[in-house]
Amino acid sequence: MVSFIYLHGFASSPQSRKAQVLGDRFAALNVPLHRPDLNADDFSHLTLSRQIAQVEALLPPAPEPTILIGSSFGGLTAAWLGDRHPQIEKLVLLAPAFGFLDHWLPKLGEAALQHWRDTGYYSVYHYRDATQIPLHYGFITDNQRYDDTILQRPVPTLILHGHHDEVIPFNASQAYAATRPWVTLIPLDSDHTLSNVDAEIWAAIQSFCFEPAAETARE
Template structure:
């Protein structure tokens, strides 16, 4: 049976708002659900490579290609495993941080992290600040070529017009270079938790499993 796999975002956990919503939706319909903890190997020593490899390993255990839902950084991880050849039925990306690596290497807000190699970040899963170490910074250059990725996986993107964390333009550019991608621009912010956004999410989940 086709499973639903949810990939959470940066400084989050599988038990966040959208992860919990996706889990309840799947369980109500008897759909197998997977939501790996992507704080790997730990949040303090986080790397994108560890996240991608963990998702690939989990995908290899599934009997059928799943529907992959990726939120924010989880959206980038979803596109990375798809680019590397993972078998997926489809992807549903929620405000995906398509250029996570590139923006962290250049964004002014991360200048102190690039200089010192550590940054205190409030971790919503842990409910407290955690100190991000230098491993992520060292790993980011391995994931800078995402503009060249051509991903032949049916994809739907939900992105808030008022998202201040991830520019809407990133999802628009992804849609334009990956034919067949559908983009829904919603009157919401990065959280995508307004009733209309959750209604759209439910509609797309239903469509993915028809």
């Protein structure tokens, strides 16, 4: 049986609107969707490496198949996991945060970034807690170790990304898909939240994750 794991975005949680919608859709099919809390009770010391290690501990041993569904920074995490673990047979990436620092840091400005370096912490709005939480500068230095252009394992990947994404531009996914023939990119008329395209997202996930298996079963 295939395991499904949903990875939420940066400063989000398994209780986010998107996570809840997908959880309900999977529940209607009697298919478990595991939604780990990537905050790990310590958002202040979040890193990409920590997220990867946390999800690695949840993966069933190979060759038991797993499909990862990742949103934004969770999508970036899923891409790295898919590159490393053969039991991950498919990826669904929702507005994945490819080139995350390249897009995020310029918006902070040099003064804020320098203050972050000097003090060690920068306050980030956390959507679950609806408050500012200090994030350690190690988040930056850890992320700088990862170059997503080297991801080359040909794991079948579905990317859904909004044309009007104001956080991670659509062309980040476009560039990623352009050199990887195993990636299918579906543009959506939406922003980074993808909150107005639930039906389109679910139809694409069903087709990508379930229909080929159903076809094989009939044969």
